[in-house]
Amino acid sequence: MSGALLALEGVHTHIGAYHILHGVDLEVPRGGLTVLLGRNGAGKTTTLRTIMGLWHASRGRVSFDGADIAALPTPDVARLGIAYVPENMGIFSDLTVEENMALAAREARTAEEIDRARLEWVFGLFPAMKKFWLHPAGLLSGGQKQMLAVARAIVEPRKLLIVDEPTKGLAPAIIQNMMSAFRELKSTDTTILLVEQNFNFARQLGDTVAVMDNGRIVHAGTMAALAEDESLQQRLLGLSLAAHQ
Amino acid sequence: MNAPATTAAAAKPDALPKVRTDLLPLLLVPALALVALPLVGSFPTWVTLTVAGIAMGLIVFIIASGLTLVFGLMDILNFGHGVFIALGAFLATTVLGGMADWTGSQNIFANLTAIFAAMLVAMAAAGAVGMAFERVIIRPVYGQHLKQILITMGGMIVGEELIKAIWGPQAIPLPLPAGLRGAVLIGDAAIEKYRLVAVVVGLAIFGLIFWVLNRTKAGLLIRAGVQDREMVEALGYRIRRLFVGVFVAGSALAGIGGVLWGLFQQSVIPQIGAQVNILIFIVIIIGGLGSAGGSFVGALLVGLLANYTGFLAPKVALFSNILLMVMVLLWRPQGLYPVAKR
Amino acid sequence: MLRSVLSNDFPRSRVLTALLVVIVLGLAFAPFLFPGAKSLSVAAKILVFIVLVASYDLLLGYTGIVSFAHTMFFGIGAYGIAIALARLGPTWGAVAVGVVTGLAVSLVLSFVIGLFSLRVKAIFYAMITLAVAAAFQTLASQLSDFTGGEDGLTFKVPEMLSPGFSLAEEPFLGASLDGKLISYYLLFFVAVALFLVMLRIVNSPFGRVLQAIRENDFRAEALGYRTVIYRTLSNVLGAGFATLAGAMLALWLRYNGPDTSLSFEIMLDILLMVVIGGMGTMYGAIVGSTVFILTQSYLQDLMKLASGGVAHLPAVGGFLSALLSPDRWLLWLGVLFVLSVYYFPTGIVGKLRTRALGGTRRA
Numbered sequence: 001m002s003g004a005l006l007a008l009e010g011v012h013t014h015i016g017a018y019h020i021l022h023g024v025d026l027e028v029p030r031g032g033l034t035v036l037l038g039r040n041g042a043g044k045t046t047t048l049r050t051i052m053g054l055w056h057a058s059r060g061r062v063s064f065d066g067a068d069i070a071a072l073p074t075p076d077v078a079r080l081g082i083a084y085v086p087e088n089m090g091i092f093s094d095l096t097v098e099e100n101m102a103l104a105a106r107e108a109r110t111a112e113e114i115d116r117a118r119l120e121w122v123f124g125l126f127p128a129m130k131k132f133w134l135h136p137a138g139l140l141s142g143g144q145k146q147m148l149a150v151a152r153a154i155v156e157p158r159k160l161l162i163v164d165e166p167t168k169g170l171a172p173a174i175i176q177n178m179m180s181a182f183r184e185l186k187s188t189d190t191t192i193l194l195v196e197q198n199f200n201f202a203r204q205l206g207d208t209v210a211v212m213d214n215g216r217i218v219h220a221g222t223m224a225a226l227a228e229d230e231s232l233q234q235r236l237l238g239l240s241l242a243a244h245q
Numbered sequence: 246m247n248a249p250a251t252t253a254a255a256a257k258p259d260a261l262p263k264v265r266t267d268l269l270p271l272l273l274v275p276a277l278a279l280v281a282l283p284l285v286g287s288f289p290t291w292v293t294l295t296v297a298g299i300a301m302g303l304i305v306f307i308i309a310s311g312l313t314l315v316f317g318l319m320d321i322l323n324f325g326h327g328v329f330i331a332l333g334a335f336l337a338t339t340v341l342g343g344m345a346d347w348t349g350s351q352n353i354f355a356n357l358t359a360i361f362a363a364m365l366v367a368m369a370a371a372g373a374v375g376m377a378f379e380r381v382i383i384r385p386v387y388g389q390h391l392k393q394i395l396i397t398m399g400g401m402i403v404g405e406e407l408i409k410a411i412w413g414p415q416a417i418p419l420p421l422p423a424g425l426r427g428a429v430l431i432g433d434a435a436i437e438k439y440r441l442v443a444v445v446v447g448l449a450i451f452g453l454i455f456w457v458l459n460r461t462k463a464g465l466l467i468r469a470g471v472q473d474r475e476m477v478e479a480l481g482y483r484i485r486r487l488f489v490g491v492f493v494a495g496s497a498l499a500g501i502g503g504v505l506w507g508l509f510q511q512s513v514i515p516q517i518g519a520q521v522n523i524l525i526f527i528v529i530i531i532g533g534l535g536s537a538g539g540s541f542v543g544a545l546l547v548g549l550l551a552n553y554t555g556f557l558a559p560k561v562a563l564f565s566n567i568l569l570m571v572m573v574l575l576w577r578p579q580g581l582y583p584v585a586k587r
Numbered sequence: 588m589l590r591s592v593l594s595n596d597f598p599r600s601r602v603l604t605a606l607l608v609v610i611v612l613g614l615a616f617a618p619f620l621f622p623g624a625k626s627l628s629v630a631a632k633i634l635v636f637i638v639l640v641a642s643y644d645l646l647l648g649y650t651g652i653v654s655f656a657h658t659m660f661f662g663i664g665a666y667g668i669a670i671a672l673a674r675l676g677p678t679w680g681a682v683a684v685g686v687v688t689g690l691a692v693s694l695v696l697s698f699v700i701g702l703f704s705l706r707v708k709a710i711f712y713a714m715i716t717l718a719v720a721a722a723f724q725t726l727a728s729q730l731s732d733f734t735g736g737e738d739g740l741t742f743k744v745p746e747m748l749s750p751g752f753s754l755a756e757e758p759f760l761g762a763s764l765d766g767k768l769i770s771y772y773l774l775f776f777v778a779v780a781l782f783l784v785m786l787r788i789v790n791s792p793f794g795r796v797l798q799a800i801r802e803n804d805f806r807a808e809a810l811g812y813r814t815v816i817y818r819t820l821s822n823v824l825g826a827g828f829a830t831l832a833g834a835m836l837a838l839w840l841r842y843n844g845p846d847t848s849l850s851f852e853i854m855l856d857i858l859l860m861v862v863i864g865g866m867g868t869m870y871g872a873i874v875g876s877t878v879f880i881l882t883q884s885y886l887q888d889l890m891k892l893a894s895g896g897v898a899h900l901p902a903v904g905g906f907l908s909a910l911l912s913p914d915r916w917l918l919w920l921g922v923l924f925v926l927s928v929y930y931f932p933t934g935i936v937g938k939l940r941t942r943a944l945g946g947t948r949r950a
Contacts, residue, residue, distance in 0.1 A: 052479055078481030090476035092469045094584070102462075103469055106481050109462050152480075322710045385929060392928055394653045394713050395858065399925035402855060406918030410909040519851070523721045526714040534711075563725045567718055574703075 005030040005160055005191045006051065011060035011070075013050045020046045022215040023060065028160070028208075033182070033192040035202040035223065037237060038212035044195045045087055047212070048164055052084050053077045065159060079106075081159035085166070087195075089149040093138025097129055097148060100137050104152035114155060122151050125181040143174035150181065154190075161185070162193045167201050175201060199237060203227050211236045270581035274545045281553040292434035294552045300440040302548025303447025304509060308502035309525040309532075309540045310454055311495015317471035317535025317584055319488050320390075321383060324397040326525070327518025328404030329375060329496045333367035333503025334513040335408055338417045340366050348422035356422030357442070360508070364446075367500035375496025379489055401519065409515045416514045419507045443505055450501070451541065458537060467491060471535045471584055527566045531573045533580025542581055543573075592783060594790040598870055600943035603936060607870060610877050614775060618768050631771055633880050634778040635836045640860045641785050641872035642828030648867035649789050650821040651801035655854055656716035659723045660697065660826040662849035664689045664833025669740040669843035670733065677743035682838070689830045697826035701819035724849045739844020748773065748838065774835050781831060786869045788824065797821050798867075855917075859924050865934025874935050886920075887913040 006028040013021040021043050028034045036044050049055045051062055053074040062070040069077050078084065083104075092100055101119075102111040123130040126147040132140060137148055146166060153161055166182075167175050175198075182205050185192065196202040202209070206223035219226075219236050226232060278295055285291040312326045340363040341348050347359035382400040386392040420426075421439050428435040458464035470477045470484050477484050506521060507513045528547050532539025547566055554562040573581060598604040613620060617630035639661055646652045667689025668682065675681035704715045727734050734740065744766075746752055752766035788794055796817055800807045804814050837843045856879065864875020894911040909915065931938065 054475060054479070073483075074475075074478040075481050075483045078479055084479045086476065086479070090473055090479065092472050092476070094472055095465070095469060099465055099469075103465055103477070104480055316710075322714070324713075382925070390710060391647075391651060391653060392932070394710065395862065395928050396925055398855075398858070399921050399928065402921035403918060403925065406915055406921060410906065410912075410915055410918065414914065523718050527718055530711070530714060560729060563729070564722050567722050570715075570718070571703075 003030055004028060005065060006193065007061075007063050008047070008051070009061040009063075011047075011050060011057045011062060013046055013055055014058050015046070015055060020215055021050065021057070024050075024212070024215070025217055026210055026220070028191060028193050030191055031189050032207035033186055033194065033205050034208045034210065035206035036193065036195045036210050036212060037197075037199065037202060039237075040197075042212040043215040044212055045164055046215075048084070048086075048162055048193075048195060051077070051162065052082070083153035083158040083161045085149045085153050085161075085163040087164040087168070089145050091137045091140075091145050091148055093136065095137055096134050097137055097140070098133050100148060100152055101129075101155050104155045107156060118155065118157075122155060125154075125184055126151050126177070143170050143177075146170060146174070146178070147181075150178070154185065158190070160191045160193065164195045165197060166194065167196065167198045179204065199233075267582070270539070270542050270577075273581075274542060274549070277546060277549050277553075281549070281557075284557055285553065289433035289435070290556070292431070293436055294556055295549065296434075296436050296440050296444065298549035298552035299545065300443040300447065300548070301509065301551060302545035303451060304443060304502055304505045305521075305524060305528055305548060306541050306544035307447060307450050307505070308499045308521060309528045309544055310537050311491065311498045312525060313529040313532065313535055313540045314467060314471065314491050314537055315488070315495050316529070318467065318474065318484070318491055319387070321387070321393055322397070322534075323383065323492075324394060324522070325378065325382065325400035325404060326495075326499055327520075327522035328378070328401055328408075329371040329499035329518075330503040330506065330521050331405065331408050331513075331515060331518035332371050332374060333500035334419070334507030334517050335412045335417070335503075335515075336367045336370055336500070337363040337504040337507045338412070338419050338513055341419065341422070348420075350422075351424045353424040356424045359422055360442070360504070363504050364501045367504045368497040371500025371503070372493045372497035375493045375499075376489070378496065379492045383492075401522075405515050405518060408518075412515070414515060416512050419511055419513050421508060421511060439508060443509065446505065450498070454498075454537065463487070463490070524566065527570050529580075531570055531580060533577075533582040533584060535584040536580065536582040539580055539582035594783075594787045596786055596790045596869070598936075598940075600936075600939040602943070603870065603874075603939040606939075607873060610873055618771055624767075627767065627771060629880060631774055631839045633876050634774045635832050635839065636857075636860060636876040636880060637872050638778050638781045638835065639829055639832035640857055640864065640876050641782055641869050642825045642832065643857050644861050644864075644866060644869065644872055645785060645789065645797075645821060645828070646825040647861055648865075648871070649794060649801065650797045650818060652818060652822065653710075653713040654716045654822070654825070655713060655851075656700070656720040656723070657825070657829050657857060658849050658851070658854045659720045660693045660829035661833040661836070661853070662723070662727065662843075662845075663693045663696070664830035664835075665837040665843040665848040666727065666734060666740075666833075667692070667830070668834045668837035669735075669742055672744065673740050673742040677745050677749070679745050682745065682834075685837075686831070686834050689834060690827055693826045693830040694823055697823045698819060701822040702815070720849075720851070720854070724845055724851075727849055728845050735844065737845060739842060739847065741842045744770070744838055744841050749841075770839055774839055777831070777835060781828060782869065782873075785828060789869060793817075793820075801867075852917075855920075859920055861934075862924060862927050862932075863934055865936030865938075866932070868934075868936045868940075871934050871936040878935065883916075887916050890916055890919075 004027040006026075008024050008026040011021055011024040012019070024043070024047055026036070026047065036047065038044050046055065050057050051069075053069070053072050053076070057070045060070065061068060064077075064080055064082065067080065069080065092103070095103070098111045101114065102108055105114045108114045128140075128144050128147055129151050132144065137145065140148060150163065150166060153163070166178050170178065179201065182192070182194075186205070194202065194205070203223060209219075209221060209223045209226050210217050211219040219232070226236075281294070282288070282291050285294060308326075308330055312323060316322050341359055344359040344362065347355045350356065378400060382396055383393070386396050425439045425442060428437045429441070430436075456464075458468060466477060466482055466484075466487055470487060474484055503517070507517070510517075524547065528543040529540050531543035531546065532541070546569060550565045550569055551562060554565040577583065598607055614630055614634060618627055621627070621630070639657075643654075643657050646654055646657070664686070668685040671681045671685030671688065675684060700716065700719060704712050728737050730736075743749065747766060748770045749766045752769070754764035754769075789797070796807065796812055799810070800812070800814050800817055807817075808814050833848055836848060840847065860875035860879045861871065862875075863879060864873070865871030890911050890913045894908045894913065910918065927934070933941070
């Protein structure tokens with residue numbers, strides 16, 4: 001398996017009167033974990049939402065697995081095999097953990113029809129999900145909600161997993177749990193695209209990296225190269241890096 | 246956005262949150278009934294009023310459930326919902342009028358067959374008109390609140406006028422089938438037969454709605470969509486289709502509710518839709534916009550209160566609903582069961 | 588001079604300017620141009636509705652609030668005059684008491700409703716006002732000792748305004764100089780004054796904030812404007828002007844009842860006039876009211892003809908003639924309303940202004 005699973009070429013996105021993305025070029029290699037870095041407001045979330053069709057690109061190409069998906073409605077994008085965890089986690093708080101998972105499993109009509117082995121594997125990654133299976137998701141803690149959001153995204157195998165800031169606001173212990181979950185996921189050859197502010201977390205997981213600023217990709221390469229090159233880090237990520245280390 | 250409490254709560258991930266179902270609003274219903282008992286004074290009268298209130302509440306719930314779910318799913322409030330109620334009620338006059346042999350009979354089963362036939366016709370017609378209404382009136386103005394209110398109100402005017410053109414502007418009597426007239430005595434309490442029928446039919450439909458919402462995937466999608474439409478789409482479900490389905494089902498239910506309401510009033514006027522509209526708006530505001538369970542509680546409260554105050558102080562009865570709404574909103578500004586939206 | 592009278596808000600279209608001048612001149616000289624009791628009544632109704640519709644546009648067009656309780660305030664104004672004159676006798680003092688009491692009731696009521704429900708979504712407000720207006724209408728017909736119930740109140744107006752009063756024996760330019768004529772001109776000048784005040788309000792800094800809220804309430808809030816307060820103020824202002832319009836109506840009719848000032852049909856008429864004239868422009872109220880009220884009778888006459896014409900058609904004749912019956916004119920207005928919200932959301936004034944703009948660009 002090689003080549004890009006997802007590729008954006010010259011993507012522009014407008015939200016109302018605002019021009020947010022100014023020609024984004026991004027490649028997400030098959031089977032690897034790509035991290036999208038950048039300061040607040042650089043356009044990371046907009047990029048993810050454009051991929052998902054939640055906002056539509058006004059110009060440019062978004063191709064996934066060979067197909068142009070720029071104009072597709074969100075459900076069709078998802079059905080091509082993309083799982084998406086938004087920044088706000090998108091938890092249905094009035095629904096139980098079970099119901100949240102059953103929704104994410106498109107093939108299952110009820111929770112009983114979710115692939116048992118797959119579910120046990122998810123429980124292995126996030127034991128809290130099993131424990132709170134019948135509880136309303138709104139009662140989970142912030143960290144547990146984030147786990148549920150990721151668990152939901154992987155309850156059925158997907159080609160690409162997109163997660164917007166999985167570590168945002170989480171305590172160190174939970175971040176460790178997240179980290180090992182992503183390591184396990186990487187070992188299953190799932191292609192992953194992460195938006196992260198936490199460079200430490202990103203460095204330990206990422207294979208490739210892209211850095212955004214002002215609605216453009218300003219750097220793309222391997223994570224190893226960026227991790228080596230402190231002056232490049234300094235230039236691309238500025239002071240935010242020091243804060244995270 | 247994470248809740249502010251995130252960090253603190255995340256520090257002890259194994260803390261077991263308690264399962265807490267908010268039963269307080271539900272308890273309002275028996276509480277209201279109990280408060281009314283000493284005020285009414287006589288136990289048999291109280292039973293009569295309570296059954297009437299529950300019957301009315303269930304009919305109102307049938308009508309309101311679709312409206313509140315449509316609002317929850319797509320943020321659309323259909324001011325034209327009343328058209329489907331009126332359509333159902335007028336179709337009932339035609340169907341029951343055409344089945345004179347069945348309605349004139351003393352045989353209750355023949356009577357019920359006629360009523361069910363009317364409900365089926367009303368359901369089909371209101372559903373079909375609902376589909377057209379969604380396509381023509383509502384679809385072009387998604388996401389534009391101001392236009393939605395104006396357009397659906399316009400749809401209401403046109404619908405009401407069309408009904409006048411078909412059935413005439415005057416009131417049409419809708420007598421109960423012969424075998425369902427009068428009351429049965431249970432102990433000392435006289436309970437009108439039709440109200441019992443309405444309670445049974447209402448509970449059956451409530452059960453069906455409850456089952457669909459809580460036991461089927463479609464229901465799961467509806468409940469999820471009410472909270473976060475975008476996320477349901479991101480999970481790969483085409484919510485548009487779901488919405489059209491809910492809209493059509495909601496219209497069909499309003500049609501059925503129209504049949505039951507018309508028989509409840511035993512007379513039908515073209516303005517019936519606009520009148521009931523106001524009642525169901527109050528109900529869904531009380532219940533919390535978008536919450537089917539909330540509108541159930543709200544409908545029962547409104548039904549009971551209308552019957553108690555109608556007996557105790559008829560002049561106050563006309564405002565009791567508004568007073569109830571004000572009190573509920575002072576207690577819970579978003580209604581009894583606010584839908585968690587992000 | 589003109590600039591300051593019109594608050595620097597010109598019609599900005601030659602056709603619109605011509606139309607407005609024709610309407611205003613027509614109304615100003617109506618008693619002489621269109622003699623007869625019927626046409627004077629129509630002209631007076633137009634004057635009342637210009638104020639009423641403009642006050643509603645303050646809410647709908649300028650602030651983006653949908654209220655279904657506007658007739659309630661209209662009714663309060665009318666009942667204020669009716670009750671005061673019926674109880675205190677036909678004096679100017681009673682008129683003043685009626686207007687002031689009506690205004691006070693409306694202002695308090697609109698303030699309470701506003702504070703209570705304007706914090707939430709537009710839809711919420713629309714629903715609550717619908718319910719409140721329905722309750723108020725019931726209240727008005729229930730309190731029959733006070734309001735005359737369903738029958739309403741007939742009362743005498745100050746002598747100068749009553750039809751029996753006469754300025755001169757001889758008719759002047761074909762119009763008799765009686766109390767009716769004085770009433771008409773009282774209405775006319777009050778309407779002009781109220782309209783210019785509203786024009787001033789919407790073009791003031793306050794009016795600009797209202798429009799900012801309509802466009803984007805989050806941004807307006809972010810800029811530091813307390814949107815609830817502005818919305819409530821706009822609501823109170825709209826209610827106040829509607830009350831005055833109600834007082835004008837009652838003085839003219841010397842009668843008030845639930846059907847003349849409180850009914851939901853009037854609410855629909857107002858909506859139609861605002862949309863047809865053009866939301867978010869005061870001139871729309873003038874054009875909308877005039878066009879609507881003139882059509883109201885004209886359309887009904889036309890439909891009478893059409894209905895008779897198709898009645899003989901076989902099979903569909905009955906239904907078609909029912910559709911075209913003058914009693915069903917609201918049906919066609921409803922259709923017109925829906926179509927204008929879709930295709931014509933800026934109304935006549937908006938269309939004319941866009942055309943004028945296109946013209947200058949091409950030139």
